[in-house]
Amino acid sequence: GETYRTYAKLWEAQKPLLVERFWQDILAERIVPAREQLEQQLSAYRLPLDPDTDILPVLLSVEHWHKEFSLRDEEMMEYALRNAAAEIFLKDVPGHVIRDRGGITFVLMYLQGRRIPEEGEMLAVCREYIDACSRFFYCSLSCYVGDPVPIARIAETYHALIEMEHNNVTAMKTVLFQRSHRGVP
Numbered sequence: 001g002e003t004y005r006t007y008a009k010l011w012e013a014q015k016p017l018l019v020e021r022f023w024q025d026i027l028a029e030r031i032v033p034a035r036e037q038l039e040q041q042l043s044a045y046r047l048p049l050d051p052d053t054d055i056l057p058v059l060l061s062v063e064h065w066h067k068e069f070s071l072r073d074e075e076m077m078e079y080a081l082r083n084a085a086a087e088i089f090l091k092d093v094p095g096h097v098i099r100d101r102g103g104i105t106f107v108l109m110y111l112q113g114r115r116i117p118e119e120g121e122m123l124a125v126c127r128e129y130i131d132a133c134s135r136f137f138y139c140s141l142s143c144y145v146g147d148p149v150p151i152a153r154i155a156e157t158y159h160a161l162i163e164m165e166h167n168n169v170t171a172m173k174t175v176l177f178q179r180s181h182r183g184v185p
Helices: 002-027 035-044 071-089 119-136 151-167
Strands: 054-065 095-099 105-110 139-145 175-177
Touching: 002 095, 002 105, 002 151, 054 071, 054 119, 054 151, 071 095, 071 105, 071 119, 071 139, 119 139, 119 175, 139 151
Parallel strands: 139 175
Antiparallel strands: 054 105, 054 139, 095 105
């Protein structure tokens, strides 16, 4: 039993990394899993999801640090930003805060059996987060809110959000919705 407990502890400690890797593979389309594979992986990673669960992604983009940080401090601040994101965005909704392979931070909200939050609610949560980051972490950031999609379609939404971030050169500390960008070149 002792060995098992040791491994169980290790697994719990490793789980955030494994979950992050799972999502990195999905977002990078390294795995475009068939439904069965996806079900197996979700249960292997102990994710409370089925393939049809809508995932609501939010890209968090740091635009500016208001303090000079050493690289180590900046990494610590980014870690703090991710923790704060988990506390604020995932208060009432299960999900994970992950980084993609390029180091961009995403909140993934799992809407398993839940209604889709309205734009106004998402706006309020994003504002709360933007204010907290400004007050406690000396940075300006923007939130890009994606459309809720099942896992099989999350890569498209992910690319759309990255493009939105890429194209936003003017607005800072703002909240942008993928919906409102639809059809906009």
